[in-house]
Amino acid sequence: MRFIFKTSYDQDIRLARHSGYVFWYGLLLAALSVAPFVLPVYWSSLITMTMIYGIVGLGLMLLSGFTGLFSIGHAAFMGVGAYMQGVLTAQGWPFPFALAASMVSSAAVGAVVGLPALRVRGLYLAIATLAFAFIVQEVIVRWESVTGGNRGMAVGMINLFGWKTGSPIVFYYICFALTVLTTLGVLNLLRSPTGRAFVAIRDSEVSAQSMGVTLAYYKTLSFAVSASLAGLGGALSAHMLRFITPDQFGIVQSIDLLLIVMIGGLGSIHGAFFGALFLILTPQVIALSKDYLPPAIGQTVGLQSVLYGLVLIAFVLFEPTGIYGRWVKIRTWFELAPLYRKNLLKRQRRFQKTERLT
Amino acid sequence: MSTPPLLSVENLSVRFGGITAVSNISFDVRRREVFTLIGPNGAGKTTVLNIISRIYQQTAGNINFDGYCITGMKPDAVAGLGIARTFQNIELFEHATVLQNLLIGRHTRRQGNFWQHLFFTPSVREAERAAREKVEEVIEFLDLQHYRDLVIAGLPYGIRKVVELARALCIEPRLLLLDEPSSGLNPEETNDLAFWIDDIREELGIAILMVEHDMSLVSRVSDRVLAMNYGEFVALGSPDDVKVHPGVIEAYLGKGNDISLLRRHLP
Ligand SMILES: Nc1ncnc2c1ncn2[C@@H]1O[C@H](COP(=O)(O)OP(=O)(O)OP(=O)(O)O)[C@@H](O)[C@H]1O
Ligand SMILES: [Mg+2]
Numbered sequence: 001m002r003f004i005f006k007t008s009y010d011q012d013i014r015l016a017r018h019s020g021y022v023f024w025y026g027l028l029l030a031a032l033s034v035a036p037f038v039l040p041v042y043w044s045s046l047i048t049m050t051m052i053y054g055i056v057g058l059g060l061m062l063l064s065g066f067t068g069l070f071s072i073g074h075a076a077f078m079g080v081g082a083y084m085q086g087v088l089t090a091q092g093w094p095f096p097f098a099l100a101a102s103m104v105s106s107a108a109v110g111a112v113v114g115l116p117a118l119r120v121r122g123l124y125l126a127i128a129t130l131a132f133a134f135i136v137q138e139v140i141v142r143w144e145s146v147t148g149g150n151r152g153m154a155v156g157m158i159n160l161f162g163w164k165t166g167s168p169i170v171f172y173y174i175c176f177a178l179t180v181l182t183t184l185g186v187l188n189l190l191r192s193p194t195g196r197a198f199v200a201i202r203d204s205e206v207s208a209q210s211m212g213v214t215l216a217y218y219k220t221l222s223f224a225v226s227a228s229l230a231g232l233g234g235a236l237s238a239h240m241l242r243f244i245t246p247d248q249f250g251i252v253q254s255i256d257l258l259l260i261v262m263i264g265g266l267g268s269i270h271g272a273f274f275g276a277l278f279l280i281l282t283p284q285v286i287a288l289s290k291d292y293l294p295p296a297i298g299q300t301v302g303l304q305s306v307l308y309g310l311v312l313i314a315f316v317l318f319e320p321t322g323i324y325g326r327w328v329k330i331r332t333w334f335e336l337a338p339l340y341r342k343n344l345l346k347r348q349r350r351f352q353k354t355e356r357l358t
Numbered sequence: 359m360s361t362p363p364l365l366s367v368e369n370l371s372v373r374f375g376g377i378t379a380v381s382n383i384s385f386d387v388r389r390r391e392v393f394t395l396i397g398p399n400g401a402g403k404t405t406v407l408n409i410i411s412r413i414y415q416q417t418a419g420n421i422n423f424d425g426y427c428i429t430g431m432k433p434d435a436v437a438g439l440g441i442a443r444t445f446q447n448i449e450l451f452e453h454a455t456v457l458q459n460l461l462i463g464r465h466t467r468r469q470g471n472f473w474q475h476l477f478f479t480p481s482v483r484e485a486e487r488a489a490r491e492k493v494e495e496v497i498e499f500l501d502l503q504h505y506r507d508l509v510i511a512g513l514p515y516g517i518r519k520v521v522e523l524a525r526a527l528c529i530e531p532r533l534l535l536l537d538e539p540s541s542g543l544n545p546e547e548t549n550d551l552a553f554w555i556d557d558i559r560e561e562l563g564i565a566i567l568m569v570e571h572d573m574s575l576v577s578r579v580s581d582r583v584l585a586m587n588y589g590e591f592v593a594l595g596s597p598d599d600v601k602v603h604p605g606v607i608e609a610y611l612g613k614g615n616d617i618s619l620l621r622r623h624l625p
Contacts, residue, residue: 009490012457013483185476192475192482193468200462203451210411210449212437212466212529221472267453 015187029180036172045240048172050273050280051179052236057260057272058186059229064258065267066190067222068202069117070126073133074230074257076113077106079140079249081231082155082238083147089156089239095174098159102235103228109136110227114220121205133254140246152245155238175236182229186269189225198222202267230257263315265322274323282308362425364389364565365410365533370419372405372589379405381589382419387533390559392566394576396600397586398609403569404446405589407535410567411443412436424532438466442531444522446538446569450510456521457506460496463528464489493528500524500554516547527558534558536568540575548575555579573601585609 016022036044056078064070081102088098116128140147147153157166158174165171189195197218200208209215238244256279264275286307290299297303319326363386372380380402387393395403408414410421412433421429428436442463451459469485497503500520510518519539526534539555540548552575558564570576576583577597585592585600587609593600600606 009487009494012490013486188478189475192470192478192486193465194472194475196458196462197465199454199458200451200465203453204449206413207445207449207451208462209433210413210437210443211462211525212434213462214432214434 013191015184015191032176036169041168044172045168046280046284048168048175048240049237050276051175052233052240053257053260053276053279054273055179055182055236056230056233056257057264057276058182058269059226059233060257061261061264061266061269061272062186062189062198062229063222063226064261065271066195066202067198067219069114069219069222070122070258071113071129071223071226071254072126072251072258073113073129073131073136073254074226075249075251075253076133076136077110077227077230078234078237078253078257079136079246080109080227081106081234082244082249083140083153084231085235085238086153086155086244087146089159092159094161095158096160099232099235103231106231106234107224107228110230111220111224113227114223117219117223118216130251130254133251137246137250140249147246150246152243154243155241158239171239178232178236182232183269186229190269194218194221259312263312263322265324268322268324270327271322271324274327278323282311361389363387364391364424365567366422367406367410368420368422370406370409370421371417372402372409372414373417378589380409380416380586383584383586383589383591385584385594387565387567388581389565390563391581392555392559392568392579394580394583394597395567395569395586396571396573396576396583396606397592400588401586401609402589403586404537406586407443407537407567407569410436411441411535437529440529440532441535442526442529442533443535444519444526444537444539446541448515448518448522450518450522450525452511453509455507455509456497456502456513456524457493459510459521459525460493460528461489463496463525464492466529467492492530496524496527499527499557515542516544519543519547523554527562527564531564534564534566534568536566536570538569538571540570540572548572551575552578573597577601 011017016025032047035047039047056074059077060071060074063074084102084105085098088101089095093101113129113132117125120128141149143149144151157164158171190198197208197213200211200213201215201218201222205215234249241248260272260275260279262275263278264271264273283304286304290303315322321328365387366384367386368384370380370383371378383402383406385393395406397403405414409416410423410428412428412431412435416429419429420427423436423439423441426439428439428441431439451462454462467489470479470482474482497506500523502517502520502524505513505517505521510521513521519542523536523539526536540551543551555566555568556579559566568580580597582595583597583600584594585603585606587605592605592609593603595603
C-alpha cells in the first residue's frame, strides 16, 4: 500500500493525488490517442461507442451514484439530444453549436423531470422518470413532421463550419476530447461545494438540509447536469448510428444505462467507464465465443440475451460494489502482495437509505 | 435585560394527528448561554429542536432568531442564519470521510456558482483552501486529527458523536442545537464533552440549546434549564432549582413513584 505524506492542503484538492495517477492516466490517454491508427476500424469504433456510453454513464452516475436519485428513463434524455442534433444538423447548424443546443435542451427537459424528485424518492421517483420517458418517446413518435415518427430519421454528417466529414477517425477524436472534458468537469464538480452537496443529499437528506443545502436546487441541478450529459451522448450516438428511431431510446436502453452504473460500481467515476466497457464488450465476447461452443448451444436463438442476463445476475449477487470494487481489490492485492487478507476491504453493502427522521 | 435574546420561542405548539407533542412552550436563549431542555422520554424535546431547525412545521406559535422570524423558513435557510445542530440518532454522511463531512459544514460559506465549480476556477481553489483551514481549526479544537481521513461507517460511536459536533461547528453558528450529546458516551468522553461545551461558549461565543438526560452534565454546564413533560411546561430556572422542583420530580418519578421511569436518567 502506498502511504502518502501530506504536506499541504492542495494535495487533497488536486485531481492527481500522487505521481502514480499522472503516470497511469498519462499512459491511458497516450494509448487512446494512437488507438485509431493502430487498431482495426471495427475495434476503434467499439472504443468510440464505449466513450459515448461512458459520457452518458458519467451523467447517470452523478445522479444515481452521487446524488442518490434513480432514473429508469434516462434514455429519453439521450433521445432528446439525438433528435435535436439530427434536426439542427439537417438545418445546417455547425456541429459544436448543434451539440451545445442538444445539451441545453436535454438539460431543460432534465430539470423538468427532476421536479417530482422534490416530492418523492426511491421507487416512486424511478417510476415518475419512467413515465416521463414514455411521454418523451411518444412525442418523438407522434411529431412526424420533425422526427419522421416510427420511420426514423437520417442524421447528416458532422458539419465543422462548412467542412463536412463522416470520417470515423475525426469522430473518434471528437468523442475522445469530449470524454476527457466531461470527466474533468464532473471531477471538478465533485471536489467543489456543489459535488459535496450532491453526496450529502445521497447520504442523508435531513442533515444535508440542516447543513444549509437547498434540496430543491441541488436535486434539480443534478438532474439537469445528468440529462445534459445523456443528451451529449445521444447527440454523439446519432452521428455514430447515422439513423435514429424512437425505439433506440426506449426502456431497454434505459435499463442498459442503469446497468452501466450498477455494474460499474455506484458512486465511482471509474465505474461509469468500466460499466460502459462492459456493456459494449460483453455482446462482442458472447458473439465470438459462439463459434467455440457446441453447435447445439451455440446456434440457439436468444443465447446472447440469456448469457448477458446470467452475467448480470452474477454481478449483482457476487460483486455488489461493481467492477470498480473488484478493481480496487485486485489493485490492493498487487500492492500488498504477501500481506493481503481476505476481508481487508470488506465493508457494508450500500443499500439505499430508507426514509428516516431524527 | 437590555440586549434582546438570541432566540425566542413564543407559545409553540405542535400536534401530530391526535398527539400533542409540544403544547404552548415559551422560552428565550440568550447570547453565550447554555440552555438545556430536560424531560422524560416522549416529552417533546426533540420536537422543539426539530421545529427550530425547521424540519417540522409548528401548529401554532412563533420563533424569532436574532431579529428574524424563522417560523416560515426552510431548514437550509436557518442554517444560513447561523443555527447548526446535531441529531439524536447521529446523521452523518456515512460513506464519506471525516474531512468530507466537515467540509459540508462549510456549505453555507461556500464561494462561487455552478459554472465556477465546473471549471474549478482559481477563486474556487482559493476558497477550498480557506474552507480546509477552517475545518482544520475545528479538527484541532475537538482533537479529531487521527480520524481526518477515515470513513464514518468504520468509526466508533463516541467518535461519530464528536464528528457530528465538529460538523455543526464548521458552520460557524451563533446557536448550536445539541440533541442528547452525551448519550452513548463513556464517562471520560462525557467529561471531554463538558469541557468542549464550556469552550464553545467561552472561546467561540456560541449559544447552546441542548437536550440532555445526564443530570450531572446538565448541572455542570447549563445556565438555565427548562423541564417539560407530555409537551407541557413544567419548570424553568437554574439547574439546581429545577432539579428540586416538585413538578420535575413528579414528572420523572410519577405520582406512584414508579422508579423504572428514572432508570435511563441515572448515571
Ligand atoms: N414525526 C412524528 N410523527 C408523529 N409523532 C411524533 C413524531 N415525532 C415525534 N412524535 C411524538 O411526539 C412526542 C414527542 O417526541 P420527541 O421525540 O420530541 O420526544 P423527546 O422528548 O425527544 O423524547 P426522547 O427523550 O425519547 O428523545 C412523542 O409522543 C412522539 O411519539
Ligand atoms: Mg428526543
